[in-house]
Amino acid sequence: MATADDPTGNLHVAILPFMAHGHMIPIIDIAKLFASRRGVKTTIITTRLNAPLVSKQIPTTAEIHIELIRFPAAEAGVPEESETADFFSSTAQKMGPNFLFKFFHAAALLRRPLDAALAKIRPDCLVSDAFFPWSAESAGKLGIPRLVFHGTGYFALCTAVCIRVHKPHKNSDSESFVVPCLPGKIELTPSQLPESARKEEEGNPFTELVREMAESEGKSYGVIVNSFRELEPNYADFYRDELGRRNWAIGPVSLSNRRSEEKAGRGGRGTGESSSDCLKWLESKEPDSVIYICFGSLADFADSQLKEIAAALESWGGSFIWVVRKDPRTESESESEEEWLPVGFEDRTAEKGLIIRGWAPQILILEHEAVGGFVTHCGWNSTLEGITVGKAMVTWPVAAEQFYNEKLVTAVLGIGLPVEAEKWVRGTGDDEVIMAEGIEIAVRRLMDGDEGKEMRRKAKELREMARMAIEEGGSSHSSLSDLIDELKQRSHV
Incomplete structure (x- = not known):
């Protein structure tokens, strides 16, 4: 790795990730993409407890330095360990909105440490997560451009702006509406929108954060998008031409992980042994015969919902891999698996099913030929990972912009079927439960x-487009080249 004061390299890019896995993983891939280009070095600015996750995913040959800044936990009134992506992914949601308000306050207090780090390493530009809107001013102090990373694609970005500006949901609490101005006839309901869009309460910290994010984007140099033009061309054009956002599509960034060990370790929590066991199990299955079920790092279904999923899989009778992220730190010592699984479920499905508790090597599983479908929460990372390996999907959004991503998969791309989720899941135990019959049908x-065969055909076409986009001469490869050239010219290198 390079050191922060290493003078080599014609362009120095600083990267500031947000402390959640869904944000950190792709922005680390972005850092690797920058560092893979001739004459570019990269510094990832992160906190002490997140440094191991970052360093684990950086090849030793990459010219990437890690610059540590202190996480102001005490000043914000949050636990010291809350700075880690693991804590935020597995525990923060259960601690309620008061903790989240404090956590985002702590994130805002990173401004002074960031200013000091930037003054020390003197980069030519800053790529920072959208959740750090104040970083536009930090970059401005040094006279360097700030590039925004949202962690989602063009369709969701455009939908969010159209809803924020036109507020079509204000006319009804239950009836669906067509998103104004957005290409295509895209229908949503108010219950599928983020709370910050539905309520827009005065003084609500999240509402204020969304406003600050929108304002800071206008002050920034542009937006880096983890997508590729061929996937959503109408929305890429709309984002640039109608919404006036300068942007560069450089994805899918997950494809920067080309070696098996990189794919197996993406996310920083896997082991070679667990990956090997899973892949060995898949080798015994026929092509396109296994469905993979995983809801990301934040979704926390109630036991009643997990039982419905189990009942649907057993009634269907096919082969499956089901990832269940039950956090042992939040379970009672007396809790047994039968409290969230039908009694005897694993015995009855032993030949056809594999349950993974916790982390799973998702990319390696998805790209295996035995996997023919993906039940997903429609987080953008998972959605893109499914697309890059040509998998059709059963869509089950639970929060954030996932209902927007579902519409892209089902209504625009035609590679997915919904389970008809209608509102956010909060993991409180009183959420609306989707019954086994509906899950099984999908x-x-x-x-x-x-x-399903037709959807898999379309998905495989998108897979080839994705792979071509990142190769030399492809749209995403060229987009990153254009951005680097522009940044070099701007920095007078």
Whole structure:
């Protein structure tokens, strides 16, 4: 790795990730993409407890330095360990909005440490997560451009702006509406929108954060998008031409991980042994016969919902890999698996099913030929990972911009079927439960019929487009080259 004061390299890019896995993982890939280009070095600015996650995913040959800054936990009134992506992913949501308000306050207090780090390392530009809107001013103090990273694609970005500006949901609490101005007839309901969009309460910290993010984007140099033009061309054009956002599509950034060990370790929590066991199990299955079920790092379904998923899989009767992120730190010592699984479920499905508790090597699983479908929460990382390996999807959004991503998958791309989730899941135990019958119908349609075959065909076409986009001469490869050239010219290198 390079050191912060190493004078080599014609362009020095600083990267500031947000402390959650869904944000950190792709922005680390972005750092690797920058560092892979001739004459570019990269510094990732992060906190002490997040440094191991970052360093684990950086090849030893990459010219990437890690600059540490102190996380102001005491000043914000949050636990010291809350700075880690693991804590935020597995525990923070259960601690309620008061903790989240304090956590985002702590994130805002990173401003002074960031200013000091930037003054020390003197980069030519700053790529920072959208959740750090104040970083535009930090970059401005040094006279360097700030590039925004949102962690989602063009469709969701455009939808969010159209809803924020036109507020079509204000007319009804239950009826669906067509998103104004957005290309295509995209329908949503108010219950599928983020709370910051639905309520817009005066003084609500999240509402204020969304406003600051929108304002800071206008003050920034542009936006880096983890997507590729061929996937959502109408929305890429709309984002640039109608919304006036300068942007560069450089994805799918997950494809920067080309070696098996990089794919297996993406996320920083896997082991070679667990990956090997899972892949060995898949080798015993026929092509396109297994459905993979995973809801990301934040979704926390109630036991009643998990039982419905189990009942649907057993009734369907096909092969499955089901990732269940039950956090042992939040379970009672007396809790047994039968409290969230039908009694005897694992014995009855032993030949056809594999349950993974905790982390799973998702990319390696998805790219295996035995996997024919993906039940997903429609987080953007997972959605893109499914697309890059040509998998059709059963869509089950639970929060954030995931309902927007679902519409892209089902209504625009035609590679997914919904389970008809209608509102956010908060993991409180009183959420609306989607019954086994509906889950089974969606899985069966995807895995067993002609409808699913056609979706898999379309998904495989998108897979080839994604792979071409990142190769030399492809749209994303060229977009990153253009951005680097522009930044070099701007810095007078």
